[in-house]
Amino acid sequence: MATVAERVGADPERLWGGSVAAILAILVGGWLAFPELVYDRFIWHYFWGPVQADANSAVCAVRTNGVTQYLDSAQACAAAPEPVAYPGYTLVSEVGYMVTLLVALSGLVFLLRRLDIGTERRFFYALLPFMFFGGALRVVEDANDTPGATDALISYPWNTLVISPIIYFTVFGITLAAVLASVTADRAGLVDGYEKPLFGIGTGVLALTLGYFVSLVVTGAPGVxxxxxxxxxxxxxxxxxxxxxxxxxxxxxxxxxxxxxxxxxxxxxxxxxxxxxxxxxxxxxxxxxxxxxxxxxxxxxxxxxxxxxxxxxxxxxxxxxxxxxxxxxxxxxxxxxxxxxxxxxxxxxxxxxxxxxxxxxxxxxxxxxxxxxxxxxxx
Known part of the structure; x- marks a missing residue:
């Protein structure tokens, strides 16, 4: 069966890039033309609002006339006018993130093809430390919710980087940077193969994250x-x-x-x-x-x-x-x-x-x- 790219006679990478650009243009254009409808009631309500509420340890976040307020009472949240965002996921956001994941995976395949890597099974093993790192980094936010433990180190808006789903983009960005750095070092003849430095970078960021938890224990951080x-x-x-x-x-x-x-x-x-x-x-x-x-x-x-x-x-x-x-x-x-x-x-x-x-x-x-x-x- 012919693919969409074959039927329309377009290069797959250009088709992917054009599709992503078109979606972004529609969202940004709608945001500028109809900010309350597109941003407040869609983007903020289902995607960014829940992250803000979680990052500020609020029961919910309410957006009125372009201003976001954080409420600490379930009763106040229930009585507040829409849009109201609660920490966590909704059906709309889950579908949106699923589509984003599929689009990102497709784009990543094109990138790996350009770099001529990713067909060997050792690439899988080289990424293993980053999977541990993603889980460990998420615990930083859990520790951040412990009173007095990390408030001085990481606060809003920086703590949004380690809150779901933003943390997935954070870990992806760090992993992608590590892949590009490792491949560049390999192509420059600085290392023999990109897998070992990639594994080493992943192990390094994981060790730094675990070391942070150890420091909380050693310093007697409250609640840890x-x-x-x-x-x-x-x-x-x-x-x-x-x-x-x-x-x-x-x-x-x-x-x-x-x-x-x-x-x-x-x-x-x-x-x-x-x-x-x-x-x-x-x-x-x-x-x-x-x-x-x-x-x-x-x-x-x-x-x-x-x-x-x-x-x-x-x-x-x-x-x-x-x-x-x-x-x-x-x-x-x-x-x-x-x-x-x-x-x-x-x-x-x-x-x-x-x-x-x-x-x-x-x-x-x-x-x-x-x-x-x-x-x-x-x-």
Missing amino acids: EFYPQVLVATLVGATLSAGATWWLIERFAPQINAGTGFIGFVIIWGHAVDGVANVIGLDWMPALNAGRNLVPKHPVNQFVVDVTSNVLPASVLAVTGDTWPFLIIKLAAATFVVWVFEEGIFEESPRYSILLLVAVLAVGLGPGTRDMLRATFGV
Whole structure:
């Protein structure tokens, strides 16, 4: 089947660039011509307003006559005239971010093609530290909500850079800069291959972020603790559950990982980290002598908790907790994704396949790292 670019006789990259430019022109033109309708009631209401409300620790944000106000009462928010923005996502914003992700991935494929990189599996592994970094950076905002911990270091509007969804653009920008720097160093003959410096840069920014958390503990920042047993339990639990899943695949259904190879194990392990971190953080913190259980910050986690608590009797929940099904769901979903990526997909579109696998791992390991570090540092 002919692609859109082939049917209209246009270069794919130019078609992509023209489409993005046209969308931006429509948004900017609409903003200038009808600021209240386009900006206040659409862009601000669904995209920027929720970030502002979150960054200012407000129950909601209200925009009236071009001025934004932050309210700390649910009753006041309910009585306020629209547009009213609450921290978090809406259906409109989720669709918008999904479209943005797909457009960005397409553009990234063109960029990697221009750079002539991204077809090797080692590119996947070189990006691994950045996935840990994204989750760790998100915990900076969690710590920022702890009274007195980081108020002097990061405040509004700079804290918006580490709040969802802006943090995805922040991490993407840092990662892209690292890729360009590594490729430039390789082409200049300063290094032998771009993968090692790329991995090194990712490890460096991750170490800086973790070092920041250590400094909070050392300086006795209010509301920040250190529970190394949580970190060990999460990593050991994730490795054991991912290893058991991988053994079952190799033993009974080796065709599942025929296409991905060891990348498949990494993906399953990354999602296992997310599952185990939730089980420990939401159910087993007191059992590990690590303070109180945390509160779910993801709608899916809360949904699993609600369903499990309504289905299982209290006597069973007292022993098992109500979060463990989330780990099963994560392992099953990751296994399904690994099975989908058969060898033919890599042969037809290696760059897009690698990028999709990076995205699949990121949506598991990123939140998993965040939940693991939240529990480890009690924030």
